Amino acid sequence: xxxxxxxxxxxxxxxxxxxxxxxxxxxxxxxxxxxxxxxxxxxxxxxxxxxxxxxxxxxxxxxxxxxxxxxxxxxxxxxxxxxxxxxxxxxxxxxxxxxxxxxxxxxxxxxxxxxxxxxxxxxxxxxxxxxxxxxxxxxxxxxxxxxxxxxxxxxxxxxxxxxxxxxxxxxxxxxxxxxxxxxxxxxxxxxxxxxxxxxxxxxxxxxxxxxxxxxxxxxxxxxxxxxxxxxxxxxxxxxxxxxxxxxxxxxxxxxxxxxxxxxxxxxxxxxxxxxxxxxxx
Amino acid sequence: xxxxxxxxxxxxxxxxxxxxxxxxxxxxxxxxxxxxxxxxxxxxxxxxxxxxxxxxxxxxxxxxxxxxxxxxxxxxxxxxxxxxxxxxxxxxxxxxxxxxxxxxxxxxxxxxxxxxxxxxxxxxxxxxxxxxxxxxxxxxxxxxxxxxxxxxxxxxxxxxxxxxxxxxxxxxxxxxxxxxxxxxxxxxxxxxxxxxxxxxxxxxxxxxxxxxxxxxxxxxxxxxxxxxxxxxxxxxxxxxxxxxxxxxxxxxxxxxxxxxxxxxxxxxxxxxxxxxxxxxxxxxxxxxxxxxxxxxxxxxxxxxxxxxxxxxxxxxxxxxxxxxxxxxxxxxxxxxxxxxxxxxxxxxxxxxxxxxxxxxxxxxxxxxxxxxxxxxxxxxxxxxxxxxxxxxxxxxxxxxxxxxxxxxxxxxxxxxxxxxxxxxxxxxxxxxxxxxxxxxxxxxxxxxxxxxxxxxxxxxxxxxxxxxxxxxxxxxxxxxxxxxxxxxxxxxxxxxxxxxxxxxxxxx
Ligand code: SF4
Ligand code: SF4
Numbered sequence: 121x122x123x124x125x126x127x128x129x130x131x132x133x134x135x136x137x138x139x140x141x142x143x144x145x146x147x148x149x150x151x152x153x154x155x156x157x158x159x160x161x162x163x164x165x166x167x168x169x170x171x172x173x174x175x176x177x178x179x180x181x182x183x184x185x186x187x188x189x190x191x192x193x194x195x196x197x198x199x200x201x202x203x204x205x206x207x208x209x210x211x212x213x214x215x216x217x218x219x220x221x222x223x224x225x226x227x228x229x230x231x232x233x234x235x236x237x238x239x240x241x242x243x244x245x246x247x248x249x250x251x252x253x254x255x256x257x258x259x260x261x262x263x264x265x266x267x268x269x270x271x272x273x274x275x276x277x278x279x280x281x282x283x284x285x286x287x288x289x290x291x292x293x294x295x296x297x298x299x300x301x302x303x304x305x306x307x308x309x310x311x312x313x314x315x316x317x318x319x320x321x322x323x324x325x326x327x328x329x330x331x332x333x334x335x336x337x338x339x340x341x342x343x344x345x346x347x348x349x350x351x352x353x354x355x356x357x358x359x360x361x362x363x364x365x366x367x368x369x370x371x372x373x374x375x376x377x378x379x380x381x382x383x384x385x386x387x388x389x390x391x392x393x394x395x396x397x398x399x400x401x
Numbered sequence: 402x403x404x405x406x407x408x409x410x411x412x413x414x415x416x417x418x419x420x421x422x423x424x425x426x427x428x429x430x431x432x433x434x435x436x437x438x439x440x441x442x443x444x445x446x447x448x449x450x451x452x453x454x455x456x457x458x459x460x461x462x463x464x465x466x467x468x469x470x471x472x473x474x475x476x477x478x479x480x481x482x483x484x485x486x487x488x489x490x491x492x493x494x495x496x497x498x499x500x501x502x503x504x505x506x507x508x509x510x511x512x513x514x515x516x517x518x519x520x521x522x523x524x525x526x527x528x529x530x531x532x533x534x535x536x537x538x539x540x541x542x543x544x545x546x547x548x549x550x551x552x553x554x555x556x557x558x559x560x561x562x563x564x565x566x567x568x569x570x571x572x573x574x575x576x577x578x579x580x581x582x583x584x585x586x587x588x589x590x591x592x593x594x595x596x597x598x599x600x601x602x603x604x605x606x607x608x609x610x611x612x613x614x615x616x617x618x619x620x621x622x623x624x625x626x627x628x629x630x631x632x633x634x635x636x637x638x639x640x641x642x643x644x645x646x647x648x649x650x651x652x653x654x655x656x657x658x659x660x661x662x663x664x665x666x667x668x669x670x671x672x673x674x675x676x677x678x679x680x681x682x683x684x685x686x687x688x689x690x691x692x693x694x695x696x697x698x699x700x701x702x703x704x705x706x707x708x709x710x711x712x713x714x715x716x717x718x719x720x721x722x723x724x725x726x727x728x729x730x731x732x733x734x735x736x737x738x739x740x741x742x743x744x745x746x747x748x749x750x751x752x753x754x755x756x757x758x759x760x761x762x763x764x765x766x767x768x769x770x771x772x773x774x775x776x777x778x779x780x781x782x783x784x785x786x787x788x789x790x791x792x793x794x795x796x797x798x799x800x801x802x803x804x805x806x807x808x809x810x811x812x813x814x815x816x817x818x819x820x821x822x823x824x825x826x827x828x829x830x831x832x833x834x835x836x837x838x839x840x841x842x843x844x845x846x847x848x849x850x851x852x853x854x855x856x857x858x859x860x861x862x863x864x865x866x867x868x869x870x871x872x873x874x875x876x877x878x879x880x881x882x883x884x885x886x887x888x889x890x891x892x893x894x895x896x897x898x899x900x901x902x903x904x905x906x907x908x909x
Contacts, residue, residue, distance in 0.1 A: 132796040135829030136822055142829075229796060232836035401825065 124216045125249040128162050128241060132229045136401070138265045138288060138324070140234035143226055148214045150242040151271045153304035154292065156329065156373050158364035161203040161211040162241040172202035172212050181212050191215075219252045226257060235263030235285070244272030247280050254283035265324060269303075270310035274317060286324030287317050288356075293329075294341035314345070318352060325354035330383040332360060332374045342386045346393035355390055355398040359383045417546070421506055428455040433684075434676050440669045448647040448666055451673065452640060452709075452774065458677050460502040460687045462707075465623040466698040467634040468512035471497060478692030487521035487530060491537040498545060501693065503626075507547040510625035510636075511577055515554045515562040522561045534561070535568050542574040549626040550577040556584040556611050558592035566599045566606075579606035580624040583838060587611070590831065597827045597834070600847050607814065607846040610806075610838045617810040627772050628844045629812035632761060635703025637811060639677045642709030642771040643670055644781050645716035645743070655720050655739070659746060667750045674706040674766060679757050702760035707811040708751050709771035712781025713740050714788050731787035731801040740785065744808045770805070770813030784813050799837045806843035814844030821849065 126148035131137075134144040150163045157163065168189050173181040180195035181202060189212045202212050226236060236257055238250055243266060254264040263285040270289050274281055281287075291314060293299040299307040317323035326349055328341045342357070349355060359378035362370060383400055390398035408414065408422045434456060443449040454462060471493065475482045479500065484490035494512070501508035522530045541550065554562045569579065581588070581596045588611075596606050607628065614622045614630050621633040631637055648666045652658035681687065688694045688701045714730035717739045723729040730736040748768060756766045770784025782788040785805040787798060795817055802815050823830060834845050 132794060133829075133833065135826040140829050141832045228800070231840050232796075232799070232833045234832055401822075 122218045123249055123252060124218050124221075125246040126165065126214045127217045127222070128159075128211065128214050130222070130225050132225070133232065134237065137237040137239060137267060138235070138286075141232060142265070143229045143233050143236045144267075145222060145236060145238050145243070147238065147241045147243045147246050148211065149245050150240055150269065151245065151305070152242070152269050153209075154269075155302055155304075155369045156331075156360060156365050158361070159241075160209045160364070160366050161206065164208050164210040166206075166210045166212055166214070167208055169208065171205050171207060175201050175205045177201060219249065219256060222253060223256055226260075230260060230262070233262065235265065237265045237267055237288075239267035242269050242271055244268050244280070247272065247277055251279055251283055258283060258285075268313075270313045271305065272313075273309060274313055274322075281317075281320060281322050284322065286322055287313075288325040288327065289314060289317060289323060290327050291341060291345050292327075293337060294344045295337055298337050298340075314348060318349060323349070323353045325356055327356045327358055328386075329358045329360050330378050330386050332376065332378045332382070338386055339389070342390050343393065346390040346395035346398070350394040351396040353397065355395045357383055357387050357390065357398060357400045359400070417506070425453070425455050428457040428459075431457050433457065434680055436673060436676065437669070439665075440672055443666060443669050446647060446650075448644055448650075449670055449673070450642050450644055452642060452771075454504060454639060454641070454677070457685075458639065458681045459685045460691070461636050461638045461681055461704055462504045462640055463509050463625050463629060463631060463637040464501055464503055464693065464699055465510040465625050465631050465633050465636045466497070466501055466508075466512075466693055468494070468497075468517055470634070470698055472517065476692065476698075477696060484521070487518065487525050487533050490518055490521045491533060491540075495537070495540055495544075498541070502687075502691075503549075505547050505549055507545045507550050509549050509551055509629075510623045510631075511541070511550060511552040512623075513553045513582075514565060515559045516557075519559045519561045522559075522564065527560070527564075530560070531564050531568065534564050535572065538565075538568055538572060538574060538577075542572075542576045545576060548576055548578060551625050551627075552577045552579050553582060553624050554579060554606065555582040555592070555596075556587040558589050562592065563595060566595050569605065570599050570602050573603060578627070580609050580628070580844075581606040582611040582614070582624070583608045583834070584611040585835065585839065593831055593834070594827065597830050597847075601819065601824055601827055601830075601849045604846070604848040607844060608834050608838065610841075610843050613807075613838075613841075613843055614810075624812075624844075627812070628814040628846075629707070629769065630810050631705075632703040634697075634699055635705070635761065636699065637707045638681055638704050638758075639674055640707040640709050640769060640771070640811075641670055641673050642711050642769075643667070643747075644712050644777075645710055646712040646719060646781050649716045649719045652720060658720055659742075663743070663746060664750060667747060670708065671751070671754050671756075671766070674708065675757055678706050678759070682758050701758065705759045705762050705811070706756060706766040707769040708747075708766045709769045710747065711771045711773055711777065711784055713743060713785040713805075714782045715780055716740075716743065726788045726791040729788075729791070731793055732791060732797060737801060737804065741804060744785070744805060748808055767811045768809045769811040770809045772814075784809070786815055795833070799833070799840070799842065803837060803841040807841055809843065812844070814846055815842075816846045816848065818850040819847055823849065 128146040128148045131144040134142050137144040146162065148162055149165050153163060166189055168187060170183065170189065173183065173189060177199060178195050178197055180192045182190055184190050191213050196213065243250060257264050264283065266284050266287045268287055268289055291310060293302045296307060314326065326345050328345055330338050345355060359380065360374060361377045362375055365373060387398045387400050404426055405423060408419055408426065414422065444451065472483055476497065479496060481493050481496060484493045498508045498511065503509045554565060583593065600606060609624050618630060618632055623631050623633045625631055629637065643666055648662060649658055652662045682701060693699045694701065717736040718726060718729035720739060721736055723733065723736060730740055751766055751768060754766065756764050759765060773781065773783040787793050787801060798815060798817065806813050819830060830847065837845060
């Protein structure tokens with residue numbers, strides 16, 4: 121059987137998923153459940169309950185013979201009703217693609233890009249797929265980066281890192297309780313990956329989100345990461361933004377984007393702790 | 402009221418614009434050049450357009466003087482000596498520009514400013530050179546008040562090139578238009594990046610495919626007016642255009658279009674060009690008496706006629722009965738292939754035509770993808786572009802352009818929008834430019850789009866989210882807490898409106 125993976129979206133040109141111009145591939149499905157997730161519809165796999173099929177205003181969704189929901193990209197008007205009504209934080213708008221399918225898209229963008237970045241959801245859930253894909257892309261002289269939440273044990277399956285040029289790792293929170301609350305998962309595996317990737321020269325960048333008014337939590341994360349990475353990789357300080365965040369979590373997390381001046385203090389803090397390649401976006 | 406009185410009483414016109422309009426009116430009283438009835442009928446239908454060139458051409462439309470020659474031997478007619486230092490050099494240029502005619506009355510080509518001025522600039526202290534160049538640019542902006550005034554830089558890096566970029570950013574002047582002649586070997590990444598950064602802040606320079614232009618024109622080519630490739634020491638006699646959408650309206654079928662309508666209009670436009678070119682060379686005094694010609698700053702044999710087209714997209718969509726541009730040319734294989742077939746046919750027929758004069762080009766005219774004028778409305782997209790509103794991705798836009806740019810040695814181009822995050826990641830733009838030029842794109846213009854929603858990292862922005870956000874953003878703009886942010890946003894917006902003047906490069 122051909123290996124396939126659920127692709128939520130391919131962005132041909134991205135300037136925000138790693139250095140230079142890259143093709144970014146977003147996979148469906150994520151083992152974490154971050155409260156602030158900007159794309160909660162990428163978290164779970166569709167269970168074919170059919171709620172969205174009944175609600176689509178243009179009949180772009182239907183069941184196939186095996187009772188699976190299929191999406192007609194041509195008919196779809198991108199109203200996102202399906203995403204809103206889905207009771208399972210999922211999306212019917214995914215395409216199961218094989219490695220050759222994805223390569224076909226990459227061949228179009230190849231003249232203009234430095235490489236590709238796989239993201240999600242959580243792309244490392246598709247580790248077998250990534251290994252095949254990266255092997256093909258590297259043959260073409262382009263780089264392959266992984267954007268990961270750190271849930272995948274890179275040490276346990278070293279094949280992935282062999283064909284991957286670097287990982288951009290989210291270190292979204294540090295204090296144990298806060299991590300469990302915010303991410304819905306323990307922090308251990310993320311911390312382990314942080315060290316492992318750094319030691320193996322595969323940590324391209326770490327990202328931490330700065331929440332409005334969360335002085336203690338913000339500082340703990342920035343301190344920890346900075347002291348570990350020093351100047352050995354980039355450190356992207358991201359301002360929390362409310363875009364796409366589920367309504368029910370907005371009161372707790374904030375309705376507004378973190379103030380730039382406030383977030384800049386943490387860039388300064390990171391730099392003062394030796395993380396010289398800290399920057400804000 | 403007479404037409405002259407209308408012009409004189411029009412409060413929207415500056416003195417200079419009145420002068421030009423009155424001159425054109427005077428021209429139109431003569432009917433020495435007579436065209437065929439078929440030509441006039443085609444013009445009345447809107448299938449052919451003369452871009453208001455006037456009935457009596459008394460100079461070529463575009464003139465690209467040889468400024469190197471000016472610096473070598475000076476100019477007798479203007480009593481100018483070859484310059485010995487930077488001050489003299491810019492002074493000589495400023496005086497000379499004033500005497501270079503064109504369709505707009507302003508010079509459409511200012512020269513390769515970096516190579517011209519570099520020998521003088523490097524002899525001066527950098528700060529002093531910058532001051533002089535700043536005043537030079539200001540002089541141009543305030544006296545050559547037309548955005549088709551065009552300067553070239555590159556392909557090599559230079560102190561002068563860098564200073565011009567710095568000044569362009571600092572002074573935020575609308576004029577002149579600037580093009581970098583980009584060559585993958587001769588242009589360093591560092592210099593190209595400096596140009597990209599400048600482009601994000603000022604919508605210039607644009608990037609010209611140096612290798613492509615050199616292969617067609619030789620090393621001595623100019624980028625003039627909006628994006629026109631022409632010979633240095635030469636220029637363009639005339640530029641009429643076929644409005645392809647209108648040309649397709651009477652076609653009974655696609656075959657009929659190729660067999661009857663298209664050749665008919667091509668021949669009529671060629672008739673128009675032949676008559677004008679002959680008149681300019683044989684009747685008007687320009688090549689006989691104007692000092693530019695008599696002193697050798699331009700040579701008649703280096704001029705060619707520019708055969709313009711617009712509205713290829715709408716033409717294809719009409720012929721295929723496609724109503725929705727989003728499903729048409731550029732986004733639909735069948736329509737795009739038809740476009741290629743049409744361009745092949747135009748190219749072939751124009752190449753078969755023996756043009757008067759145009760000696761340097763084997764007596765042939767050269768194609769031009771005309772950029773459109775304000776009165777075109779929505780019927781004809783510029784040249785071979787995908788119509789506005791069809792919103793292709795940059796990738797699709799590039800792929801389509803790369804198929805069509807090869808047809809147009811006398812110029813074509815497209816404008817690419819980049820969202821605000823690119824200010825922080827300009828290095829992501831250079832591979833796009835390099836890749837596209839290597840793939841056959843002729844001319845790349847970019848600008849920064851002021852977009853409220855930007856994708857920050859690793860997540861997707863949904864269309865519905867953008868709409869929601871736009872609504873929220875609007876209401877927030879009135880909240881005092883966000884006063885500063887909103888104000889900043891507002892200014893940014895003002896600036897962009899200004900900028901749109903120079904990116905909206907309609908050829909007048
Ligand atoms: S986004 Fe597309 S598939 Fe989903 S409800 Fe709207 S039209 Fe239907
Ligand atoms: S996308 Fe959601 S609503 Fe639609 S069938 Fe799947 S689980 Fe049900």
